[in-house]
Amino acid sequence: MATLGRIRNHGVLLLIVIGVALLIFIVTDFVNNGSTFFREQRANVGSIDGEKVKYNDFFALINQAQDFVKVEQNRELDDNAFESIRQDVWNQLVMQTIVEKDARKIGMIVSKQELSDLIIGANPSPYISSRPMFQNPETGMFDHTMVARLIQELDNVSKSEGQNIDMEQVNRLRNYWKYLETNIKSATLIDKYNTLLSKALVVNSKEAQFAYNNSKTSVDVIYAMKPYFTIADSTINIDDKDIKALYDKRREQFVHEPSADISVVVFPISPSAEDIDAVKAQIDAAKAGFVAVSDSTIVDSVNYNSDVPYVDVFLSAQDVDADLKEFAFASSKNEVYGPIFIGNTFKMAKIVDTKMAPDSVKLSLI
Known part of the structure; x- marks a missing residue:
C-alpha cells in the first residue's frame, strides 16, 4: 500500500518520465530508419x-x-x-x-x-x-x-x-x-x-484486300437539296439559348494560340584570311615537333594537335586520304608531307612505318 501511495504522489513525474522514454524511442527509430533511407538514396544515381x-x-x-x-x-x-x-x-x-x-x-x-x-x-x-x-x-x-x-x-x-x-x-x-x-x-x-x-506496321493481306475492295466499290445516289437562302427568315425562331449553345459548341474552333514574329539574321561562320594565316602559323610551328616526334610519343602528339585521332593500323590504298595517297605510297619511313591547305583544312602527314602487304602503309595524319 505504501508503494501504491508513493506512485500516486509522484504520478505526474512518472508520466513525464514514461513520455520522455517513448519520445526517445520514437526519435531513435526515426533516425535509424531515416539513415537507412538516406543511405539508400545515396546508393542510387537515379531511376529509369x-x-x-x-x-x-x-x-x-x-x-x-x-x-x-x-x-x-x-x-x-x-x-x-x-x-x-x-x-x-x-x-x-x-x-x-x-x-x-x-x-x-x-x-x-x-x-x-x-x-x-x-x-x-x-x-x-x-x-x-x-x-x-x-x-x-x-x-x-x-x-x-x-x-x-x-x-x-x-x-x-x-x-x-x-x-x-x-x-x-x-x-x-x-x-x-x-x-x-x-x-x-x-x-x-x-x-x-x-x-x-x-x-x-506493314499492311497485311486482309487490310490490303479491304482497301482494294473499297477503292473499286461505287454507288449511284440521287438526292435533293434545298438551299438555305430559299427559307424565309421569318419562319425561323432563334432565342438566346440557341445562340449560346452554338457559341459553346464552336468556340474552341476560333481559339488562337499566342504567336510571335521572329526576324532571324544568319551570319555564316567562315574563316577570314587572318584566321587562315594564324592557323597556318600554328601548324607550321607544330611541324618541327611532328618531324622529330618518336614512335613512343606520336600518339599523344597527333591526338593533341589534330582533329583526326591517331589510329594504330596499317592503311590500304583505298583507306588513305585521296590528297595524301601519292605521298603515302611513294615515300619512306619518317618522311613528312605538308602542310597543305585543301577545302578549308590544313593537312600534314608522316610515314610511321611501312610493310609488304597488299597496298598497305601506316600513316600518321594531322
Whole structure:
C-alpha cells in the first residue's frame, strides 16, 4: 500500500518520465530508419522507368566504357572525355533498360548461343569486326583467331592470378571485353525490337484486300437539296439559348494560340584570311615537333594537335586520304608531307612505318 501511495504522489513525474522514454524511442527509430533511407538514396544515381540504378553498378559501367576508349585510342582521358563517356553510358543504359523491359514481356532475348555466333561465328557483329584490336596486322582485315586469342588469354589469367602479372592491364582488357560484349548484346536486342515494330506496321493481306475492295466499290445516289437562302427568315425562331449553345459548341474552333514574329539574321561562320594565316602559323610551328616526334610519343602528339585521332593500323590504298595517297605510297619511313591547305583544312602527314602487304602503309595524319 505504501508503494501504491508513493506512485500516486509522484504520478505526474512518472508520466513525464514514461513520455520522455517513448519520445526517445520514437526519435531513435526515426533516425535509424531515416539513415537507412538516406543511405539508400545515396546508393542510387537515379531511376529509369521506375527501376533504381545503383551507384556501384553505374560506376562499373563507366569504368568499362573508360577502359574501352583507352584501349581503342591508346591514350588517357581528360575531364571532358570522362563527362562525355558518363553521359553516353547513361543514355545507353536508358535505352537498354526500356527495351529490355518490354522485350522480357514478349519473351524476346539474345541467347548465349546467338551472342557466341555474333562474336566468333561466321558473321560477326560489326561492333567486333570493326575493332582495330581484332584486325590482322598483315591484311588489315578482321581475324577471328585474334578474338579467340584474347578470350583465351583472359581465361588463362583468371586461372593464374597471384603470379607476376600486370593486373592493371589485365583489368583494363577485361573491362574492354565486358563493354564490347554488353554493347553487342544490347544492340542486337534493340535491332530485334525495332524489326518487330517495323513488321507490325506493314499492311497485311486482309487490310490490303479491304482497301482494294473499297477503292473499286461505287454507288449511284440521287438526292435533293434545298438551299438555305430559299427559307424565309421569318419562319425561323432563334432565342438566346440557341445562340449560346452554338457559341459553346464552336468556340474552341476560333481559339488562337499566342504567336510571335521572329526576324532571324544568319551570319555564316567562315574563316577570314587572318584566321587562315594564324592557323597556318600554328601548324607550321607544330611541324618541327611532328618531324622529330618518336614512335613512343606520336600518339599523344597527333591526338593533341589534330582533329583526326591517331589510329594504330596499317592503311590500304583505298583507306588513305585521296590528297595524301601519292605521298603515302611513294615515300619512306619518317618522311613528312605538308602542310597543305585543301577545302578549308590544313593537312600534314608522316610515314610511321611501312610493310609488304597488299597496298598497305601506316600513316600518321594531322
